[in-house]
Amino acid sequence: MTYRVGEPVTVAARAHGGHHRTPSYIKGKTGRVERVHAAFRNPEARAYGHDGLPEIPLCMVSFARSDLWPAARAGASHRVYVDVFEHWLEEAR
Amino acid sequence: MSEHDHDHTPITSGDEPAAAVRARALEELLVEKGVLRAEEIHVGIDWLVSRTPGDGARLVARAWVDPEFKQRLLADARSAALELGLDPGPSPVVVALENSETVHHMIVCTLCSCYPRALLGPPPAWYKSLPYRSRAVSDPRGVLAEFGLEIGDDVELRVVDSTADIRYLVIPRRPPGTDDLSEEELAALVTRDSMIGVARPALRQW
Numbered sequence: 001m002t003y004r005v006g007e008p009v010t011v012a013a014r015a016h017g018g019h020h021r022t023p024s025y026i027k028g029k030t031g032r033v034e035r036v037h038a039a040f041r042n043p044e045a046r047a048y049g050h051d052g053l054p055e056i057p058l059c060m061v062s063f064a065r066s067d068l069w070p071a072a073r074a075g076a077s078h079r080v081y082v083d084v085f086e087h088w089l090e091e092a093r
Numbered sequence: 094m095s096e097h098d099h100d101h102t103p104i105t106s107g108d109e110p111a112a113a114v115r116a117r118a119l120e121e122l123l124v125e126k127g128v129l130r131a132e133e134i135h136v137g138i139d140w141l142v143s144r145t146p147g148d149g150a151r152l153v154a155r156a157w158v159d160p161e162f163k164q165r166l167l168a169d170a171r172s173a174a175l176e177l178g179l180d181p182g183p184s185p186v187v188v189a190l191e192n193s194e195t196v197h198h199m200i201v202c203t204l205c206s207c208y209p210r211a212l213l214g215p216p217p218a219w220y221k222s223l224p225y226r227s228r229a230v231s232d233p234r235g236v237l238a239e240f241g242l243e244i245g246d247d248v249e250l251r252v253v254d255s256t257a258d259i260r261y262l263v264i265p266r267r268p269p270g271t272d273d274l275s276e277e278e279l280a281a282l283v284t285r286d287s288m289i290g291v292a293r294p295a296l297r298q299w
Contacts, residue, residue, distance in 0.1 A: 021256045023203050025230065038186060040258040058257050069231055078250035080230045083257040 008092035019047035031063040150283035182211020199290030201229035209260035263290040
């Protein structure tokens, strides 16, 4: 599954017992693909001495503040851009 | 570990901070298990602490004076660094993000301290601190205000969390009144913090 720039995506809400690079504050949140970077070795395997192959595409996904922190006080908004490996992305819910 | 009866220096000796004790223990283990040689560790640390934000500043200053170079920098910062004879470091991809009148970028690594070390040197302590890493994504305008940087409500604020293999470098806006400056003089205005996106370059006040 390859995602396109501009496409809405939801970050998988699953827990992960070991090292991974998907921060919890975006899990289950829906954002927009901003860039599709190159593919990189999987850090979840590399952290334990494995080669991390095959490489997995890395996407830059942006999230609106109001989606990440609905309870945030009013005021000027912002977006947070996070690099997420493709196997953490799902079709937007 | 080899068997021996002599005493090692106690690992919790003196007033050494806990993190330093952990780092030293890790280093000793890596050497003992043959993963790295002590010289390799020292060479790596020496290389890292010898990098400076001056290299990143050269990229920014060239981008300010050469629009075609700026396009190449935005397209592939690693190649652009090599073009200026700079060492872009081991990260396979470096991405430069341009600030403008309407868009402001700031960089954080909420998971640890990912940072374009080859071009900016070691990250500042605050960049690695829990308050910056947590608040930069939830209250970036509040964080920037503490750095003395007010971002207007009409400016689109983009907080970039460098969670994976990409390293990010901000191209700050060229300060007004700098038309007569040479590229070298411009580079001297480009600060470390302005390339993280928490400050603006500024003309010297003295």
